[in-house]
Amino acid sequence: MNTAPKPAQVLAALLLCGLGARAGAAPSYPVVAAQSSLSFVGTQQGERFTGVFRTFDARIDYAADDLPGSRFDVTIPLKSLDTKSTERDQALVTADWFDVAHFPAATFRTVGMRTTPGGVVADADLSIKGRTKRIVFPFTWKAASTGATLDARVTLDRLDFGLGGGEWADESTIGRKIDVIVHLTLAAPAPVAPAGKVNGKLPPKH
Amino acid sequence: MALRSTAKGWGPVARAFHWGMLLLFLGIIPVGYYMTDLPLGLAKLKIYALHKSVGLTLLGLAVLRLVWRLGDRRPTLPPMPAWQARAASAAHALLYVLMFAMPLSGWVYNSASHFPLQWFRLVNLPAIVGENKPLAALAKEAHEVGALVLIAIVVLHAAAALKHHFVDKDATLRQMLPSKGDRR
Numbered sequence: 050m051n052t053a054p055k056p057a058q059v060l061a062a063l064l065l066c067g068l069g070a071r072a073g074a075a076p077s078y079p080v081v082a083a084q085s086s087l088s089f090v091g092t093q094q095g096e097r098f099t100g101v102f103r104t105f106d107a108r109i110d111y112a113a114d115d116l117p118g119s120r121f122d123v124t125i126p127l128k129s130l131d132t133k134s135t136e137r138d139q140a141l142v143t144a145d146w147f148d149v150a151h152f153p154a155a156t157f158r159t160v161g162m163r164t165t166p167g168g169v170v171a172d173a174d175l176s177i178k179g180r181t182k183r184i185v186f187p188f189t190w191k192a193a194s195t196g197a198t199l200d201a202r203v204t205l206d207r208l209d210f211g212l213g214g215g216e217w218a219d220e221s222t223i224g225r226k227i228d229v230i231v232h233l234t235l236a237a238p239a240p241v242a243p244a245g246k247v248n249g250k251l252p253p254k255h
Numbered sequence: 256m257a258l259r260s261t262a263k264g265w266g267p268v269a270r271a272f273h274w275g276m277l278l279l280f281l282g283i284i285p286v287g288y289y290m291t292d293l294p295l296g297l298a299k300l301k302i303y304a305l306h307k308s309v310g311l312t313l314l315g316l317a318v319l320r321l322v323w324r325l326g327d328r329r330p331t332l333p334p335m336p337a338w339q340a341r342a343a344s345a346a347h348a349l350l351y352v353l354m355f356a357m358p359l360s361g362w363v364y365n366s367a368s369h370f371p372l373q374w375f376r377l378v379n380l381p382a383i384v385g386e387n388k389p390l391a392a393l394a395k396e397a398h399e400v401g402a403l404v405l406i407a408i409v410v411l412h413a414a415a416a417l418k419h420h421f422v423d424k425d426a427t428l429r430q431m432l433p434s435k436g437d438r439r
Contacts, residue, residue, distance in 0.1 A: 096371035
């Protein structure tokens with residue numbers, strides 16, 4: 050097997066390095082897991098229920114004055130879901146729903162951020178169960194004495210991700226709209242990446 | 256038409272409660288045993304929903320029936336040995352207890368399992384306890400044991416009625432049957 054990188058692969062690697070360097074420009078805020086939550090609200094048989102993902106990995110790079118250098122990158126192991134009902138949790142990991150055996154994690158990656166009259170929104174690719182959908186993700190960023198908080202609420206259509214297709218598609222038993230509620234408590238960002246100093250550049254200031 | 260019971264027989268309201276609830280009981284019990292082994296899926300969810308809806312109906316009827324019975328009289332018992340009369344009374348008392356205990360233990364099990372409760376897709380009912388796994392397990396156990404006791408008492412009750420009718424040839428069963436005879 051030929052292991053030498055092809056020119057295209059070299060080019061791709063260089064591009065990725067370039068993107069990485071650019072994305073690293075905004076400070077990276079560590080998530081305080083104990084004070085953060087990723088929850089969702091669905092409707093079952095006429096009643097709302099709340100679930101949480103007990104674990105998730107989030108890389109939050111953000112600077113209000115450097116939206117191109119900001120990015121959110123979140124990976125959610127789906128078997129960490131908890132809706133406070135053993136039966137429902139067991140059902141949600143099966144092939145009809147998250148199909149955790151084949152698709153263990155969901156990912157959320159911003160592809161850009163922009164300022165709108167209502168505030169900053171991110172455009173992001175959300176991948177669940179092998180299906181990727183570009184979503185608009187409005188969020189509220191509040192600087193704290195140390196770190197910051199990030200709050201967001203988006204409504205998803207579960208059928209966009211093949212969650213509960215077939216017989217479950219009829220929403221009289223399980224509603225189609227799912228509200229996802231994000232609350233992140235973020236610690237003070239780590240010191241600016243040393244790579245910037247090596248090159249003699251300071252982080253952009255506006 | 257007299258709605259109340261008389262010395263000679265149960266009135267139409269008491270009979271309607273008795274036979275109507277028996278019909279629902281004959282439906283809900285097999286469904287209860289059938290549904291638990293179904294694989295997870297929409298069918299299971301819907302059959303559980305039906306079981307719960309009928310159970311809630313039975314609970315509502317039990318309340319109305321008890322209220323009615325407290326204001327109603329009872330027909331005179333045909334002559335029988337005292338132990339039989341006492342056994343009949345005990346069985347009836349136990350049936351009344353189970354009429355409440357069965358739906359309520361189901362409701363506790365449902366609430367403690369953090370499941371929604373809807374009556375025939377029309378009304379949602381509140382949880383009567385908070386989410387609590389050990390309590391859910393206990394309520395489930397009570398519901399299962401209660402079902403077995405209820406089936407046993409119903410069989411005993413029916414056997415006794417048939418014995419009165421065919422062996423003793425007395426009016427016990429006819430007092431409850433929707434027949435013309437022996438009503439007053």
